Amino acid sequence: MSEISKEEWNKLFASHWNFAGARQDGHIAMFPEELPARLIKMFSFVGETVFDPFMGSGTTALAARNLNRNSIGYEINKDFRQYYEQKVISNSIFSHNTYNIREDADSYNINGLIDNLPYFFRDPLKMNNKVDVKTLQFGSKIDRSSGKREELxxxxxxxxxxxxxxxxxxxxxxxxxxxxxxxxxxxxxxxxxxxxxxxxxxxxxxxxxxxxxxxxxxxxxxxxxxxxxxxxxxxxxxxxxxxxxxxxxxxxxx
Ligand SMILES: C[S@@+](CC[C@H](N)C(=O)[O-])C[C@H]1O[C@@H](n2cnc3c(N)ncnc32)[C@H](O)[C@@H]1O
CATH class of the missing domain: 2.40.50.90 (OB fold (Dihydrolipoamide Acetyltransferase, E2P))
Structure with missing residues (x-):
C-alpha cells in the first residue's frame, strides 16, 4: 500500500522540487499539501504516525490523512484550532477517521512515549550537498531597488x-x-x-x-x-x- 512507482521515486528523491505555493489565509505561512505529502511518502509507511511539531493550519495532518497515515501535531497558538478544524476535520470524507484535539500538552511524558516507539529512523546516508548555498540560490532573488530579478x-x-x-x-x-x-x-x-x-x-x-x-x-x-x-x-x-x-x-x- 505504501509502494511508490519508479517514476515517482525519481521525482521524490530529485535534488530540487517544483510545485506551487499555498494561498495564505490567516497569516500562518501555510505550505502546500504537496510538500508534506512528498516527505510522508518518502519516509513513512501506510498506518504509521507522522509528527509535526509546528502544525499551524494542519497541512501535514491533512497530507498524512490523505495518505492513510496517522498524525500528531503541536500548535502553540490556540487560535489556529479553527484552521485545523476547517482544513482537516470538516473536510473529512471517511467516517473511520477520528480526530482528537487536546489542550493538556503539559501532562504528556514525551520522552517516555518516544522511548516506547517501535523503532527509530536513522538515515545511514550522509547528505550530499551538491551546491554551497552561499554560492548559489535557485530561483530568482528580486532586488527591489533595481527591479532586476537576476543575481549577477x-x-x-x-x-x-x-x-x-x-x-x-x-x-x-x-x-x-x-x-x-x-x-x-x-x-x-x-x-x-x-x-x-x-x-x-x-x-x-x-x-x-x-x-x-x-x-x-x-x-x-x-x-x-x-x-x-x-x-x-x-x-x-x-x-x-x-x-x-x-x-x-x-x-x-x-
Ligand atoms: C509556519 S507555521 C506552520 C504552518 C504549517 N506548515 C501550515 O501549512 O499551516 C509554524 C507554526 O508553529 C507554531 N509554533 C511556534 N512555536 C511553537 C511551539 N513551541 N510549539 C508548538 N507550536 C509552535 C506557530 O504558532 C505557527 O503556527
Whole structure:
C-alpha cells in the first residue's frame, strides 16, 4: 500500500522540487499539501504516525490523512484550532477517521512515549550537498531597488568550451553545449572575450546536473545575450543530444 512507482521515486528523491505555493489565509505561512505529502511518502509507511511539531493550519495532518497515515501535531497558538478544524476535520470524507484535539500538552511524558516507539529512523546516508548555498540560490532573488530579478556574477575563468567558473567560486556547465575538440581553443577564447568585463546571470532547466554532478545552466550576459546559443550558432561547439532540455531542438538546428 505504501509502494511508490519508479517514476515517482525519481521525482521524490530529485535534488530540487517544483510545485506551487499555498494561498495564505490567516497569516500562518501555510505550505502546500504537496510538500508534506512528498516527505510522508518518502519516509513513512501506510498506518504509521507522522509528527509535526509546528502544525499551524494542519497541512501535514491533512497530507498524512490523505495518505492513510496517522498524525500528531503541536500548535502553540490556540487560535489556529479553527484552521485545523476547517482544513482537516470538516473536510473529512471517511467516517473511520477520528480526530482528537487536546489542550493538556503539559501532562504528556514525551520522552517516555518516544522511548516506547517501535523503532527509530536513522538515515545511514550522509547528505550530499551538491551546491554551497552561499554560492548559489535557485530561483530568482528580486532586488527591489533595481527591479532586476537576476543575481549577477562575473566570469572568473573559462575552463573549457562549456565550463566556467563564476566570481562566487561556483563552476557551471553550459547546458546543451558539448565541446568540439577541433575548436576547443577557439571556443574558450570566444567565451573569454564575450564575458570579459560583463556581468552574467544563470537560468536553469528541469535537468540541473549532468552525470558527473556538474551544475547545468543557461548563461546570459546582462544584456540578455544567450551564451549557450551563441557558441553553437558560431559553430564553435556542438549541441548535446544525450539528455532532454528545453532548447534541445533549437540547439540542434544551430
Ligand atoms: C509556519 S507555521 C506552520 C504552518 C504549517 N506548515 C501550515 O501549512 O499551516 C509554524 C507554526 O508553529 C507554531 N509554533 C511556534 N512555536 C511553537 C511551539 N513551541 N510549539 C508548538 N507550536 C509552535 C506557530 O504558532 C505557527 O503556527
Amino acid at each position: 556574477y562575473s566570469v572568473k575563468h573559462v575552463l573549457s568550451p562549456n565550463l566556467l567558473e563564476l566570481s562566487s567560486g561556483l563552476i557551471v556547465k553550459l547546458l546543451g553545449v558539448e565541446p568540439n575538440p577541433a575548436k576547443a581553443e577557439q571556443a574558450t577564447i570566444y567565451l573569454q572575450n564575450k564575458t570579459k568585463g560583463h556581468k552574467v546571470y544563470m537560468r536553469f532547466d528541469e535537468v540541473k546536473y549532468d552525470s558527473q554532478n556538474q551544475l547545468l545552466c543557461y548563461l546570459y550576459l546582462e544584456n540578455r545575450t544567450f551564451l549557450n546559443a551563441h557558441i553553437l550558432k558560431e559553430k564553435l561547439a556542438i549541441a548535446d543530444t544525450s539528455i532532454p532540455y528545453k532548447y534541445r531542438n533549437k540547439f540542434i538546428n544551430y
